[in-house]
Amino acid sequence: MNQTVTTLLIVDDNPDDRLTFKRYLNRYESVYQIIEASSASEGLELVKTFDIDGILLDFRLPDEDGLEFIQQLKQHNNPFSCPIIMLTGVGNQSVAVEAMKNGVHDYLVKSDITPDNLHKAIQNSLEKFRLRRELAQSEQRFRATFEQAAVGIAHLGLDNRLLRFNQRFQKIVGYSQHYLQDKTCIDIIHPEDRQYYQENFQQLLTYQTLTFSQEKRYLRPDNSPIWVNVTLSIVRQDSGEPDYIISVVEDINTRKQTEAALKQANEHLHALVAQLQQQNQERILLSELNTYLQTCTSVKEAYCILADLIHPLFPGFDVGVCRIDESGTEVKLVSHWGKTFVNHPRFLAQECWALRLNRVHWSNNSQGSLLCPHCHDYTPSIACCVCIPILVQGKPLGLIILSNSQPGQLSQEKQQLAQILSEQIVLALANLQLQEKLQTQSSPDPLSLL
Structure with missing residues (x-):
């Protein structure tokens, strides 16, 4: 069975350390392809040339330190396209903290490195990076779906307060983002439709229903009503407790106006x-x-x-x-x-x-x-x-x-x-x-x- 080859860049000015790390990883020669760089500038060029899966980065380099290397790498490729493990000759907590703040995935002291912990650190960093990237992609897809949806979408707190909403929701109700941030859904619902909405909202919170839909009216800033179809569903925590409410809002005002016109025409016809x-x-x-x-x-x-x-x-x-x-x-x-x-x-x-x-x-x-x-x-x-x-x-x-x-x-x-x-x-x-x-x-x- 073919194993996935991981291309690993070692940026370290000490050839003995590079050789040691290569030997440590030789037992995994079917897994790793090693590329070496003795300076920060050389490492940056290799990043531009090769498709790198991970970087072992020495903190002390002849032309600049590892943190400066990271800053230049961010300018070239932000966010990082691969995980970075920082290596130092002497443990330094402040350096480790600063490295983590700058996006380093792990921090190892050279004297403590063994073949096993080096391999585990690399594999853990690769896995964390993969999960973070998938999470970021998922969040990006969610944001795109949320913002570009043809319907209005809003997240509501358990007190009906608007937590977040997309542009389509704003366009439907006609209020500014600043105005809506301090409001609840009840504030913009037509008074005649509020009681039924609140009754069904309470049923969601008390497990009496999983979702419900309602045709109702919002009141726009000029106090004119707009008909919408609202579908609410509840998102619960792992414990089963309610977390927040997803509200999907469809503009049905044109349909309602057409229905009203047809009803009026039918009534007129029946009257005739x-x-x-x-x-x-x-x-x-x-x-x-x-x-x-x-x-x-x-x-x-x-x-x-x-x-x-x-x-x-x-x-x-x-x-x-x-x-x-x-x-x-x-x-x-x-x-x-x-x-x-x-x-x-x-x-x-x-x-x-x-x-x-x-x-x-x-x-x-x-x-x-x-x-x-x-x-x-x-x-x-x-x-x-x-x-x-x-x-x-x-x-x-x-x-x-x-x-x-x-x-x-x-x-x-x-x-x-x-x-x-x-x-x-x-x-x-x-x-x-x-x-x-x-x-x-x-x-x-x-x-x-x-």
Whole structure:
């Protein structure tokens, strides 16, 4: 089985020491390839020329000491591409500390070196260097993933405080890095979404769930909401205790706006369909009303059935149909639907604005809407009302009253329907009145039979 060859550079001005170290490592000749340098400058050139896996560096060199060599090596190759073991003739703690601060991986006193501890020191340094390099590469990949992710990423403390976050998170929420460093997630969540978020956050800390996602709103600096999908997961220590929370934030504001627009369009479409269905139903009911009125044999009969025919056109409304006496001063209830008009079946014509103005009059219990005086006497109290005068050749013959105890029930569509209803009833009653007049004129005189 082929072993990996380690290229080792020995930088030492003492040829005997170099020879000793080579002999120590000869037993591992299948592992090490030795390159020698007697000065710092020569060693630096060899580093530039060869792919070095490790360096044995003497502290005392003729042109500069080992620490100065390290500084130049950093300028050439920073971070180090290989581990360095510092060698000294005499142990010096301050030199060892300074060497470690400058990135040396191990420190050996020459008089204490044996083949085994030299080999172990080299292998340990190589392994530590490999692990550190892998860790650095992993951290670099993590930072690249963290910073370049297409979604916002934040690390939260157990108190919901923002520990770190990427640029995408900042862009989504719209706050500066300085502002966010002193804030918790709760500070930027829409007040209506905070309770649900806090409940789920607590479940993460108490092992009730491993992760959770929530569509919620953040409030940006201008107080405008932005919709996001937030997924939280907890990172625990080896002991199982919570360490910190990872929050992944996806901007879904455009999707939410599209959904809202589609919902509004669907609601508008449903409203249009419902309106068309209602208008079609109203046309059917108006046609049916007109058919019944045409088959009536007298005006009196027509008055008696009007309440039952009108009610389906105005569901939720009470209906009162009244006739006006010959003098035109008193209005009397002749048919009704509901109980509103029973307790006040008579009133003066002057108490109705519709009869005074000879036009449809409605009151919707709003500013600028005048309720007829006769409506104040009804029980339950009337909140909105339509009075439709029945005028034949300009003369008021009757009155139709539609009332509701709830305000705001008279929509524009209902007002238009009341106007159409008035025109149809007036036309039908005028025809009936004309028929009655013709019948009276065509009847023979009982005395002369002419």
